[in-house]
Amino acid sequence: MDLSIDTEFELVLNNKAASDLQFQNLNFDLYLENDKFLTGSPINIVNNGKESVLTIKTSFPLKSVSNAIANAVTKRSSSFRLSGKAAVVCPGVSNDPIGFGFNKEGNFRW
Numbered sequence: 001m002d003l004s005i006d007t008e009f010e011l012v013l014n015n016k017a018a019s020d021l022q023f024q025n026l027n028f029d030l031y032l033e034n035d036k037f038l039t040g041s042p043i044n045i046v047n048n049g050k051e052s053v054l055t056i057k058t059s060f061p062l063k064s065v066s067n068a069i070a071n072a073v074t075k076r077s078s079s080f081r082l083s084g085k086a087a088v089v090c091p092g093v094s095n096d097p098i099g100f101g102f103n104k105e106g107n108f109r110w
Contacts, residue, residue: 002063008043011054021088022047024097026054028084032068077109 015021023045030038037060044055072078082104087097 002061004059004061005065006057006059008055008057011042011056013052013054015050015052019093020049020091021052022091023052023054024087024089026056026084026086028082031081032078033071034079034081035068037065037068072108077107079105079107081105 011026013023023042025042025045027041028039029036030040038058040056040058042054043057046053068078083102085099085101087099089095089097
């Protein structure tokens with residue numbers, strides 16, 4: 001039997017740009033060792049000046065996550081890939097959301 005674990009966390013984004021950025025959306029997939037670990041999108045977004053707080057609710061299958069974590073602990077590292085899409089509004093520039101994609105790969109080591 002493969003159980004899923006529900007989780008919720010906050011992603012705090014600090015804006016260091018000169019203009020305000022208001023996050024409108026974020027969708028992402030996080031892979032560990034080429035296995036999908038998390039898929040997420042916000043259930044709530046609070047834009048407060050130079051800071052945006054995105055509340056993410058997601059779930060993941062315990063069995064596949066356990067295997068990925070066990071392999072990572074044994075190797076003391078794990079490859080990862082984070083990819084997705086986001087949208088921001090830049091007040092004073094445009095009221096229309098500006099969408100962009102992202103894809104970051106690397107290794108966690110400890």
